[in-house]
Amino acid sequence: MKYYSLNDYLRDKYGKKIYKIAIDAGFTCPNRDGTLGTGGCIFCSGAGSGDFAGDRHESITEQIEKGKKRIGNKAGRENGGYIAYFQAYTNTYAPVNVLEEKYMEAINHPEIVGIAIATRPDCISDAVVELIERINKIKPVWVELGLQTSCERTAIYIRRGYELPVFANAVDKLATIGVHIVTHVILGLPGEDKEKMLNTVRYVADLAAKYDKSIPARFGIKLQLLHIIEGTDLAKDYYEGRFECLSMDEYIDIVTECLKLLPSDMVVHRLTGDGDKRTLIAPMWSTDKKRVLNELNRAIANV
Numbered sequence: 001m002k003y004y005s006l007n008d009y010l011r012d013k014y015g016k017k018i019y020k021i022a023i024d025a026g027f028t029c030p031n032r033d034g035t036l037g038t039g040g041c042i043f044c045s046g047a048g049s050g051d052f053a054g055d056r057h058e059s060i061t062e063q064i065e066k067g068k069k070r071i072g073n074k075a076g077r078e079n080g081g082y083i084a085y086f087q088a089y090t091n092t093y094a095p096v097n098v099l100e101e102k103y104m105e106a107i108n109h110p111e112i113v114g115i116a117i118a119t120r121p122d123c124i125s126d127a128v129v130e131l132i133e134r135i136n137k138i139k140p141v142w143v144e145l146g147l148q149t150s151c152e153r154t155a156i157y158i159r160r161g162y163e164l165p166v167f168a169n170a171v172d173k174l175a176t177i178g179v180h181i182v183t184h185v186i187l188g189l190p191g192e193d194k195e196k197m198l199n200t201v202r203y204v205a206d207l208a209a210k211y212d213k214s215i216p217a218r219f220g221i222k223l224q225l226l227h228i229i230e231g232t233d234l235a236k237d238y239y240e241g242r243f244e245c246l247s248m249d250e251y252i253d254i255v256t257e258c259l260k261l262l263p264s265d266m267v268v269h270r271l272t273g274d275g276d277k278r279t280l281i282a283p284m285w286s287t288d289k290k291r292v293l294n295e296l297n298r299a300i301a302n303v
């Protein structure tokens with residue numbers, strides 16, 4: 001079975017190798033600042049799901065330069081480019097003038113070919129859409145929306161803080177301005193069996209299919225294995241034996257089934273996840289990323 005990987009998409013779009021540089025722009029999140037709650041999503045690390053992002057005390061330019069060094073300035077050598085990935089916390093959750101300043105600092109960097117903005121669908125105001133539309137005309141913008149699940153019951157358990165129609169509404173606003181919309185889905189959430197996980201992926205695929213191909217929006221998906229991170233409330237439930245993590249075989253089976261449900265032009269940004277080994281509690285098999293990807297690719301090739 002073939003799927004449209006992020007690497008394929010980047011090569012088709014840019015014709016060269018593109019690297020992502022994760023940035024912490026110093027924002028917070030309504031699930032942490034008291035607007036919706038203070039504890040955050042049940043699985044979220046204190047770093048706001050930006051464990052590999054740069055240092056929030058540094059400017060965007062400094063973080064880009066350090067990110068380039070970390071990946072060995074590869075784009076310079078290979079005539080590639082970088083995407084500034086606003087990863088930590090909610091990257092549309094600030095006054096629009098502040099957002100504009102941060103995004104523009106990244107966009108104005110000569111080696112940055114586009115920006116990716118990780119956020120929540122309940123933080124996509126009309127003013128944010130208008131800003132993103134303007135930025136997207138300068139360099140391409142991806143907006144990554146944390147859905148995690150289409151099951152309302154699971155959403156309450158993980159303290160996501162919004163209901164499903166909010167997600168569909170955000171997608172609708174973003175689709176009309178032609179940005180790349182990436183949905184973040186977590187596989188292995190407590191209380192979810194394989195069918196529930198597939199339902200989430202079906203929901204994402206059906207939503208994308210709703211849009212006429214003439215709309216310049218492009219849809220993508222990130223499949224992320226649930227990671228249990230030290231210090232989270234999810235870790236407490238895990239230690240209390242309230243749920244079990246997926247085994248590698250189960251995960252591979254579910255991912256393979258998910259891929260079958262996706263339209264052939266949906267960009268698959270990720271098939272697993274990058275947990276911080278220093279704080280990861282489970283599943284430990286996921287730390288051997290090379291092995292996991294090899295097994296996954298073998299299983300996918302055999303479908």
Ligand code: SF4
Nearest residue numbers: 029040041044048089
């Ligand atoms: S919305 Fe994102 S940053 Fe905020 S608590 Fe949830 S996962 Fe963490």
